[in-house]
Amino acid sequence: GKWLNTTKQIGCVAGIEVGDEFHWRGELCIVGLHNDFQRGIGCIPSLDGRIWATSIVDSGRYDSATTNSASSDEITYCGEGENPVFGVKKKKKLKDQKLVGGNLALMNSMVDRKPVRVIRRYNHSRNANDSGYKFIYEGLYRVAKYWKEIRADSGTCVYKFKLVRMEDHQQYDSEWKKKNV
């Protein structure tokens, strides 16, 4: 039955470098970058029953303002649930996003200043003959802030999370792990 062994951990993953490329979401699970096969926000429970985010995958399927941005130093990531892009396109009745699950986890990671791994999907649009895509590990980020937005098209609330790359993330991660083993 279950053929995929997933791992949950906060911070750097041994053997994985910033810029490493993957071609299938399952690979992200196998190497330990992102524990969820399909969901955008990976989570891990804390000892006191709260929840933190381990990683996000920005596949561009939700409305993340920076999905097609050239720079990855700052990411504006849309919360999960009630997918506004598909929902509006398919004329579904959307509800407000809630601060639960992955969205709550990202907020907690901000409050507790936990690092979050960021993986972005890039489309090979530069080469017209290549309709494929790849996932690239962008490194460790901090959740700098979050806010609610009302979308003009759906009239519903979505959460947005601003993530900022940690320039010193390798060093930070090493020290963080020493403290938290």
Add this chain to the structure above:
Amino acid sequence: GKWLNTTKQIGCVAGIEVGDEFHWRGELCIVGLHNDFQRGIGCIPSLDGRIWATSIVDSGRYDSATTNSASSDEITYCGEGENPVFGVKKKKKLKDQKLVGGNLALMNSMVDRKPVRVIRRYNHSRNANDSGYKFIYEGLYRVAKYWKEIRADSGTCVYKFKLVRMEDHQQYDSEWKKKNV
């Protein structure tokens, strides 16, 4: 993007023996048993624009009478589309199945006496601690007949296909390939 290389061929697959086990649908694609990642009926076009079936996967998600049968010598396989089991459970408005796509392919394979590979999913229900499952390659079959049924629960038509194991399938396949290379 596309990470899975699928193969389409009728008949035996080199290196694969009856009874071989697999634990994930993608494996069936990779080894060449079943070209479709998700669909139950694998197809291949003929030179004159018709379509044949290469293989079926009986995962027990449709209503195949023999899904939980002990013997695999005869299979009664439910046609694809308008899934009656899920549809009725979710109270969806179902339509009649149509003789297109994989259903048409299975009919053509019957008319032209083409062999069809059969893969069945088995649940590990004997061991209460193991909630997993596996796919087992059952060998080559012939489509012996097909018919339409009206389901009592949905009131809609489904196609049923009776497949019978070819006892001489290894020999048959060898001879068939000589003729058809």
Add this chain to the structure above:
DNA sequence: TAGACGTAGA
């Protein structure tokens, strides 16, 4: 049991 930023083929 339902839902999820999945994948591939028709």
Add this chain to the structure above:
DNA sequence: TCTACGTCTA
């Protein structure tokens, strides 16, 4: 573009 006997986590 849409559907499909998927597959995992919550």
